[in-house]
Amino acid sequence: MENVKVIIWGLGAMGGGVADMLLTKKGVDIVGVAGRGKKIGTSMYDYIKTEKGDREDVLIQAAEDVIKPGAADIVILCTDSFTKNAFPRLKFIMEQGINVITSAEEMAYPAAQNPDLAEELDKIAKANGVSCLGTGINPGHIMDLLVLVMTGCMTDVKHILSRRVNSLSPFGPAVMEEQGIGISVDEFMKRKADGSMAGHVGFAESVGMMAEGLGLCVEDFSQDMNPIATDVDRKSPYGFAAAGSCAGVSMTADAKLCNGMEIRMEHPQQIEPEQVGVQTGDYVIIEGTPAVNMVNSPEVEGGLGTIAMCANMIPQVINAEPGLHTMITLPIPRALMGDVRDRICPDKKIVK
Amino acid sequence: MENVKVIIWGLGAMGGGVADMLLTKKGVDIVGVAGRGKKIGTSMYDYIKTEKGDREDVLIQAAEDVIKPGAADIVILCTDSFTKNAFPRLKFIMEQGINVITSAEEMAYPAAQNPDLAEELDKIAKANGVSCLGTGINPGHIMDLLVLVMTGCMTDVKHILSRRVNSLSPFGPAVMEEQGIGISVDEFMKRKADGSMAGHVGFAESVGMMAEGLGLCVEDFSQDMNPIATDVDRKSPYGFAAAGSCAGVSMTADAKLCNGMEIRMEHPQQIEPEQVGVQTGDYVIIEGTPAVNMVNSPEVEGGLGTIAMCANMIPQVINAEPGLHTMITLPIPRALMGDVRDRICPDKKIVK
Structure with a gap:
C-alpha cells in the first residue's frame, strides 16, 4: 500500500505540531501544505521544529494549488476555531474528494451551535464519499x-x-x-x-x-x-x-x-x-x-493533546463511512505507534 | 420502532445484573432468558433483584427453545470465562441470525489465545450478517x-x-x-x-x-x-x-x-x-x-462495571458492520440513559 498521504492546511502551533508529529511516524507522508500570503513558495521546514535534513522539501502553496482530487488521503485543517469560519474550507476540501480532520473547537460537535452547517457538511461529505471530523484535546477528549x-x-x-x-x-x-x-x-x-x-x-x-x-x-x-x-x-x-x-x-x-x-x-x-x-x-x-x-x-497539555488527537484519528477518519463524524461515532482514539498503513482499510485508500 | 429485544443467556451474577439494569431502561425489553436444569420453566424474577410487580413474566427456557431466528435483536451471553467454552454458544446464537455480546473475559480479545476460533467466529458472524463482541470491566475497559x-x-x-x-x-x-x-x-x-x-x-x-x-x-x-x-x-x-x-x-x-x-x-x-x-x-x-x-x-467495582459494559454496548453491537468486534473496532462505550431505540439504526433492527 502507498504511504498515507496528508496535506496540512495552516502551519501555526497546531498544524506545525501535527507536521512535526507525523514526520516521526511510519507509513505516512506529508505531501503538501496549504497556506497564504508571504508563506507561499517557502519551505514547511521554515515554520516547524523538525529540521529538513535529507527529506524532500515541502513548499507551501495556495489551497487551490495543492488540494486537488487524488492529491492526498486526508487534509488536516488547523486554521480556525469556529464552524462558520472553517465551513468554506471544509466544503472545498471535501469537494475535492478528500477526507478532513479539523482542530476547530466548534467542529468537535458543530450541531451544538450550527445545526444547519452541520447538516450541510454531512451532505457534502456523503455526496463526495468522504468523512469529516473535528477533534482536539478539549473539546474532543478530556472534558467530554x-x-x-x-x-x-x-x-x-x-x-x-x-x-x-x-x-x-x-x-x-x-x-x-x-x-x-x-x-x-x-x-x-x-x-x-x-x-x-x-x-x-x-x-x-x-x-x-x-x-x-x-x-x-x-x-x-x-x-x-x-x-x-x-x-x-x-x-x-x-x-x-x-x-x-x-x-x-x-x-x-x-x-x-x-x-x-x-x-x-x-x-x-x-x-x-x-x-x-x-x-x-x-x-x-x-x-x-x-x-x-x-x-x-x-x-494533559492542551497544545500537545490537540496535535496528537488530530494526527491519531487519521486512520479512523479515512476508514469511516462517509459523512460528518464526531468522536462518538468513530472507534476510540489511540496513539499511532506502528506503520499507519496497517490501520487503513485498502478500499478506503484514496491515493492507491 | 419496536423496542430493542434482548435475550439473556445465563442468570448468574452477571446475567442477572444485566437483567436488573435493562429493566430500568427505556425502549428495551427482555424477551427471553436461556438457562438449564431445574431453572427451566421458572421465572426470571426468582433469580434477580428486581421484583416482578406488574411486569409480564419471563420464563427461563432451554436455549434452543428461546433463541430462534427473529426472536431478538441481541443475546447477552453470561455463562463462561473462556473462548473455547463460549464458542459453541456464540456459534449457535449467530446461526440463528442474532447479534451477541458476551461477558466471557477471553472474548474481549479472543485472538490473543485462540486466533483460530476468533477467525471462525468472524466468519460465522459475517455469514449470518450479525456482530459479536466480548466485553466487561476488565478486560474490556479499565486496564486496556x-x-x-x-x-x-x-x-x-x-x-x-x-x-x-x-x-x-x-x-x-x-x-x-x-x-x-x-x-x-x-x-x-x-x-x-x-x-x-x-x-x-x-x-x-x-x-x-x-x-x-x-x-x-x-x-x-x-x-x-x-x-x-x-x-x-x-x-x-x-x-x-x-x-x-x-x-x-x-x-x-x-x-x-x-x-x-x-x-x-x-x-x-x-x-x-x-x-x-x-x-x-x-x-x-x-x-x-x-x-x-x-x-x-x-x-470501578468489577461486577457492576461488567454488567454496565455488557448492557451499554448493545446499540454499538446492533449497529455494527457484521463480524467479530472488539472494543477498539466500535464507537466508545457510554451509559444508556435515554430511549435505547434512539441509538439504533433502523436498518440494523432485527425485530421490526
Missing part, C-alpha cells in the same frame, strides 16, 4: 469523550462534573493576549462585556456531545467567565501578571439535560498555577452507579 | 480501553503501566473460593502449581488489544500470580482470612511489543484492603509525550 467512556462502566448516571485545571504557561504570546494575561480586572470585565474576551471555546460542544452520547438532549445551557486575579506577581515564559491583575480566566458552564440530569463544567486556566498552590489536573467526577472519581494530574 | 483512550492525546508512547488495585469484599462465596480467600500460602502455591488457582483472566487479552490498538504486535508475554498473605485477620461479608493466610491474589504481567515498548500490568485483588491501608483504585500511568498519570479511586 473521557467522561462518556467512564459512564460506559456505569448502570446509571446522576450528575457529571467535568473539571480541567490547566496551566497556560507553556503557551505563546498569542494565547497570553487572547486570555488577557496581565490585564486589569476592569479591562477583563470590559472585554467580557463586549465579547472580545476569548476564554475557552467548546463547552456547548462538549455538553452537546455528552448529551447525544448518553442518548439525551440539552434542555438548558449557560456559561460564564471570570477573571483569575492574582495576589502575587506571576511570570511565565511568555506572560506576566502583576499582583492584582489577571493571571487567567475561569470558565464555567451549567447544563440541564432532558431527563433532568445536570452537567457542570469547570475550566480555570492560568499561568503559573503552582505559584499559588493550585494543583493542575483533569477531573472526571460522576455521581451514579458506580461513582467515578478520576483525576489525571498534571493535566 | 481506558489506557488506549489516554494514548489518543499522546504524540509518542514509551511505556505503559496499567494497575488495578481492587477490593474483593463485594463479591460472593464463589469468588471467595475461586480466589483462595482464607487458604494457607502453601495451599495457594499448590493450587498455583496445578493450575486450579483462578486469579484474573484477561491479561493476555488486554495486552493483545492494546498492542493492536497502537498498531503494534506482542513479542513477549508472561504473567505471574502470588498470594497476598495478610498479617491481620480480615473479614468481608462472604470471606475470612486469618492472619497468615491468603487475603487475595496479586497478578502481574509483563509484555514486550514489537517496537521494544513494554507494558506492565499489576492487579492485586483482596478482601478488605482498607484494613491494611491499601488505597484501591484504577491507575493509568503512561510514559511518553505528554505523560499520563491518572487514577480513579476507589476502583
Whole structure:
C-alpha cells in the first residue's frame, strides 16, 4: 500500500505540531501544505521544529494549488476555531474528494451551535464519499469523550462534573493576549462585556456531545467567565501578571439535560498555577452507579493533546463511512505507534 | 420502532445484573432468558433483584427453545470465562441470525489465545450478517480501553503501566473460593502449581488489544500470580482470612511489543484492603509525550462495571458492520440513559 498521504492546511502551533508529529511516524507522508500570503513558495521546514535534513522539501502553496482530487488521503485543517469560519474550507476540501480532520473547537460537535452547517457538511461529505471530523484535546477528549467512556462502566448516571485545571504557561504570546494575561480586572470585565474576551471555546460542544452520547438532549445551557486575579506577581515564559491583575480566566458552564440530569463544567486556566498552590489536573467526577472519581494530574497539555488527537484519528477518519463524524461515532482514539498503513482499510485508500 | 429485544443467556451474577439494569431502561425489553436444569420453566424474577410487580413474566427456557431466528435483536451471553467454552454458544446464537455480546473475559480479545476460533467466529458472524463482541470491566475497559483512550492525546508512547488495585469484599462465596480467600500460602502455591488457582483472566487479552490498538504486535508475554498473605485477620461479608493466610491474589504481567515498548500490568485483588491501608483504585500511568498519570479511586467495582459494559454496548453491537468486534473496532462505550431505540439504526433492527 502507498504511504498515507496528508496535506496540512495552516502551519501555526497546531498544524506545525501535527507536521512535526507525523514526520516521526511510519507509513505516512506529508505531501503538501496549504497556506497564504508571504508563506507561499517557502519551505514547511521554515515554520516547524523538525529540521529538513535529507527529506524532500515541502513548499507551501495556495489551497487551490495543492488540494486537488487524488492529491492526498486526508487534509488536516488547523486554521480556525469556529464552524462558520472553517465551513468554506471544509466544503472545498471535501469537494475535492478528500477526507478532513479539523482542530476547530466548534467542529468537535458543530450541531451544538450550527445545526444547519452541520447538516450541510454531512451532505457534502456523503455526496463526495468522504468523512469529516473535528477533534482536539478539549473539546474532543478530556472534558467530554473521557467522561462518556467512564459512564460506559456505569448502570446509571446522576450528575457529571467535568473539571480541567490547566496551566497556560507553556503557551505563546498569542494565547497570553487572547486570555488577557496581565490585564486589569476592569479591562477583563470590559472585554467580557463586549465579547472580545476569548476564554475557552467548546463547552456547548462538549455538553452537546455528552448529551447525544448518553442518548439525551440539552434542555438548558449557560456559561460564564471570570477573571483569575492574582495576589502575587506571576511570570511565565511568555506572560506576566502583576499582583492584582489577571493571571487567567475561569470558565464555567451549567447544563440541564432532558431527563433532568445536570452537567457542570469547570475550566480555570492560568499561568503559573503552582505559584499559588493550585494543583493542575483533569477531573472526571460522576455521581451514579458506580461513582467515578478520576483525576489525571498534571493535566494533559492542551497544545500537545490537540496535535496528537488530530494526527491519531487519521486512520479512523479515512476508514469511516462517509459523512460528518464526531468522536462518538468513530472507534476510540489511540496513539499511532506502528506503520499507519496497517490501520487503513485498502478500499478506503484514496491515493492507491 | 419496536423496542430493542434482548435475550439473556445465563442468570448468574452477571446475567442477572444485566437483567436488573435493562429493566430500568427505556425502549428495551427482555424477551427471553436461556438457562438449564431445574431453572427451566421458572421465572426470571426468582433469580434477580428486581421484583416482578406488574411486569409480564419471563420464563427461563432451554436455549434452543428461546433463541430462534427473529426472536431478538441481541443475546447477552453470561455463562463462561473462556473462548473455547463460549464458542459453541456464540456459534449457535449467530446461526440463528442474532447479534451477541458476551461477558466471557477471553472474548474481549479472543485472538490473543485462540486466533483460530476468533477467525471462525468472524466468519460465522459475517455469514449470518450479525456482530459479536466480548466485553466487561476488565478486560474490556479499565486496564486496556481506558489506557488506549489516554494514548489518543499522546504524540509518542514509551511505556505503559496499567494497575488495578481492587477490593474483593463485594463479591460472593464463589469468588471467595475461586480466589483462595482464607487458604494457607502453601495451599495457594499448590493450587498455583496445578493450575486450579483462578486469579484474573484477561491479561493476555488486554495486552493483545492494546498492542493492536497502537498498531503494534506482542513479542513477549508472561504473567505471574502470588498470594497476598495478610498479617491481620480480615473479614468481608462472604470471606475470612486469618492472619497468615491468603487475603487475595496479586497478578502481574509483563509484555514486550514489537517496537521494544513494554507494558506492565499489576492487579492485586483482596478482601478488605482498607484494613491494611491499601488505597484501591484504577491507575493509568503512561510514559511518553505528554505523560499520563491518572487514577480513579476507589476502583470501578468489577461486577457492576461488567454488567454496565455488557448492557451499554448493545446499540454499538446492533449497529455494527457484521463480524467479530472488539472494543477498539466500535464507537466508545457510554451509559444508556435515554430511549435505547434512539441509538439504533433502523436498518440494523432485527425485530421490526
